[in-house]
Amino acid sequence: MSGLRAIRGEIVHFLGDPADLGADALAHFPDGLLIVRDGLVAELGPAADLLRRLPAGTSVDDYRGKLVLPGFIDTHIHYAQTDIVASYGEQVLAWLEKYTYPTERRFADPAHAAAVAEFFCDELLRNGTTTAMAFATVHPASVDALFAAARKRHMRMIAGKVLMDRNCPDFLRDPADGGDAESKALIERWHGRDRLLYAVTPRFAPTSTPAQMALAGRLFADHPGVYLQSHLAENEREVAWVARLYPEARSYLDVYERYGQLGARSVFAHCVWIDDTDRARMATTGAAISFCPTSNLFLGSGLFDLDRAHAAGVRVGLGTDVGGGTSFSMLQTLNEAYKVQQLRGQRLPVERGFYLATRGGARSLYLDDRIGSFDTGREADLVVLDPAATPLLARRTAVATTLSERLFALMLLGDDRAVAATWVMGEPAWRRP
Numbered sequence: 001m002s003g004l005r006a007i008r009g010e011i012v013h014f015l016g017d018p019a020d021l022g023a024d025a026l027a028h029f030p031d032g033l034l035i036v037r038d039g040l041v042a043e044l045g046p047a048a049d050l051l052r053r054l055p056a057g058t059s060v061d062d063y064r065g066k067l068v069l070p071g072f073i074d075t076h077i078h079y080a081q082t083d084i085v086a087s088y089g090e091q092v093l094a095w096l097e098k099y100t101y102p103t104e105r106r107f108a109d110p111a112h113a114a115a116v117a118e119f120f121c122d123e124l125l126r127n128g129t130t131t132a133m134a135f136a137t138v139h140p141a142s143v144d145a146l147f148a149a150a151r152k153r154h155m156r157m158i159a160g161k162v163l164m165d166r167n168c169p170d171f172l173r174d175p176a177d178g179g180d181a182e183s184k185a186l187i188e189r190w191h192g193r194d195r196l197l198y199a200v201t202p203r204f205a206p207t208s209t210p211a212q213m214a215l216a217g218r219l220f221a222d223h224p225g226v227y228l229q230s231h232l233a234e235n236e237r238e239v240a241w242v243a244r245l246y247p248e249a250r251s252y253l254d255v256y257e258r259y260g261q262l263g264a265r266s267v268f269a270h271c272v273w274i275d276d277t278d279r280a281r282m283a284t285t286g287a288a289i290s291f292c293p294t295s296n297l298f299l300g301s302g303l304f305d306l307d308r309a310h311a312a313g314v315r316v317g318l319g320t321d322v323g324g325g326t327s328f329s330m331l332q333t334l335n336e337a338y339k340v341q342q343l344r345g346q347r348l349p350v351e352r353g354f355y356l357a358t359r360g361g362a363r364s365l366y367l368d369d370r371i372g373s374f375d376t377g378r379e380a381d382l383v384v385l386d387p388a389a390t391p392l393l394a395r396r397t398a399v400a401t402t403l404s405e406r407l408f409a410l411m412l413l414g415d416d417r418a419v420a421a422t423w424v425m426g427e428p429a430w431r432r433p
């Protein structure tokens, strides 16, 4: 890490949830300076004030004309599905059989896993995403490959080995101990190393036996600070299947709760088909939802109810869910999130959208004391957005009169092309050529 450096530009971050705090949630410096020391945020304020006090010779990267925000946080993605993004025609259960399992089989080969992991981390950075919570595959080497690629780039990454021991092909089935020894070895090897964190990763309730579900709950309980990630109530047929497999459970969510998988640091993707009792349990236990709009639309799963989740007090982050999702871009994810809310008769104000992609995502992961904002002491991960990145964006933002209008244009019209640079721990990690 270098000592001191600074970033100048139009700087925006959130102090809290705009749904609760209104306009007070937003901090905006039209000509701001972000000072970074040893990779952490040291100070943020108007450039006119801070430049005068900056020690002579401090390097200042000048992004005036562009927007500087905290790096995006993707709370649900499958790195091993990078090569099947945009595969035609199925809903989730058939999707798994037809596309997912064959592509995940290839991760038994560590060289293949390493090549995909390198591409995946570069693609996240190209899209301004500096933290992700990712599924690997059942193969321990697939986890090693992803953590190694993230570590090389100093990225925050939460990941884990998929647990799966029924209703899946033999070539992806866990050994007789249910993946216990492999999971423990991976936690030992990676959890808490640099910026890396481990997540116990049962794919979803239908592909684990009750014995493996209990094992996953034990792994989660026995390793403080470790995460748990899974899928919940994505698709109506899936929900009916879970009801047949676990007839004793009140609901799909109740299955996870019965096996000790609900609590702070457990993150469930989708949650389209849950009820108010489920939402109340998630809020009480501190579990989080990852809202994955491009995936929910692409796989025809349904429309997530963001307002009800918020009203119940559930923590919510955003996920791309690549490869069921159709873009690595959190801007495109927000674009689709906005439309999902429209179809529900709800609104997603632009400030709330960017909050969910940054500080809200961090909060859902219990990492808002580390990332997601430019509060003093936070890890200096950031994305530089170019409001004139494409001819249409340039034309639209030229007539925009407010910050909200410009951010909304970026959210609807932007994608990886709008990302001018991405910084990780106070250092440039990617710059648009």
Ligand SMILES: [Zn+2]
Pocket: 076, 077, 078, 231, 269, 321, 324
């Ligand atoms: Zn998923």
